[in-house]
Amino acid sequence: MRHRLPTAVAAFVAASLLLAGCGGGDDEDTPSGSSSAPAEPTASETTEPPEPTYWPLTGLERTGKAPEHPVIVTKVDNTSSSAPQVGLGAADLVVEELVEGGYTRLAAFYYSQVPASIGPVRSMRASDIGIVPQGATVVTSGAAPVTINRINGAGIPWITEGDAGVYRENTRSAPYNLFARLGEISKRLDAEEEPPPYLPWGTEADLPQGAKARTLTADFGAHSTSWQFQDGGYVNTDSYAAAGDQFPADSVLVLRVKVGDAGYTDPAGYPVPETKFEGKGAALLFHDGRVVRSTWSKDGLHGDIELSTKAGELTVPAGRVWVELVPAVNGDVTFAK
Template identity: 60%
Template structure:
């Protein structure tokens, strides 16, 4: 296996402009960024050497599997409240990032690449925090839309996106709005031009052989606010989100849960419901907890600037993430917001 690269992460600033209850899904009054040039294979495309690992999991590509996908990474913004139940498509995701939004609730940025489900959702709006979550050169965001100021920031970061009305999006009439927007991601993927090169590795992948032993942790909880805590348990094979909004047969298969404690400030404006909009400050230093194999390794993360590479460190040495499916928690810093039991 060749050496693995690390994705250069950009800014992570959570600037949400709309109430999670539904006012945040209005489409921009101006046209969206258009990433959807139809893909047409060429001789040079067919000659691209196939990578040996998947960029979002670090796992080896099976013989005969096509690792040069005909689409970029698809980052789908999915609601994470009880109103979204059942969420659709998480079992096919490579990686998930959970982020804070208004009202102390959370939203998911769900990454699809090695597998693309026919259906995913409910699709909700983008946040400026996605600028630091989405790999700019390798991904397209599927979203219901966003407020104008968020659109401006996403376009300024040159992140392409497809919003309601774009390829593959549809409303499920059996559900209530705004929790009824979904995407046929197979159709969406076919509409987007293939990246020229393999996407960079999203995390500093390792094989787990150098992972510190850590402490036993059979269950743990990540508290985002007084109104939302994400709960996990280890079943001997991987981690189950015990208060997930996904269907029982559509759960994300988490091998690792990487929790990063981040500072959250005020974005300086109000959402349509009059709530202050939080802004995640993903720069500097913070505590990190890597849950893997029923144990937890307490470490630190560091970024020199918003656009710097995310680094993990344990006792002065670089820490890698065991290859597999990872759920990342970007939790506000605070005492006692990450707890576990043996």
């Protein structure tokens, strides 16, 4: 509803305006032809918009505050006995690493979101020292004593069976029945600071043209992981994940790595390998049905991962990435149009 001035007030205002129009101006106070000074800009007009912030594990722009918990890395079994894997669909990033016997294990990274449950949870390896970012917490079924000593020496905190939120699923057989409630676990973890970017993030526009490659296979020996480019992303065609819970990879990054001997054997007598995730090696970045050949480098186990081509720095288009740490010797990568 509109409001009207009382009649007497309206008459007074009208008379005042008439006198102001007839009285003329004071030439000494306001020179002829000049205008009054512009109004000072308000705070809202002068304040610059805030700088955008980005998720460290995907490079995607973030709205709102960062989580109060650190990055949580969960070690997940990656054999047929693990089927169905639970919780991979919520991961920000996944790293696949070699373990004994030519099989692989997954390090699933969670930060922007955490699933209700994740598993089957399996043990750590010394390889994880170069994979787990500083400040992160690992959820694991444990490790060999020599590995635990090295993990502790690297200052990596970890959570295992017996801690709140880690439980046995009675519908499965051991050792493939250990699971973790990450939502519950994350509430009691505090982050000292926001983690740095895990990969050198960029945009699709920054990516070189590369060559056509709609399928690829990373061969670790006894296990191979195959991918097919479909509907703008990469589908793991031999995944053990539950239906609808596969990791939705926007890119697959293959890094050829050196592998040494961790110095002990597993209960079955297989030598335990140790991925040396430092130094440099060949790299293949698969995105949008194409592949770009490059080189990766990492200054020490805790250094930043850098990528480059002959033309200069290479960045990974922001999104969810599956990293394949394929042995430079006794491993293989094939791809096709």
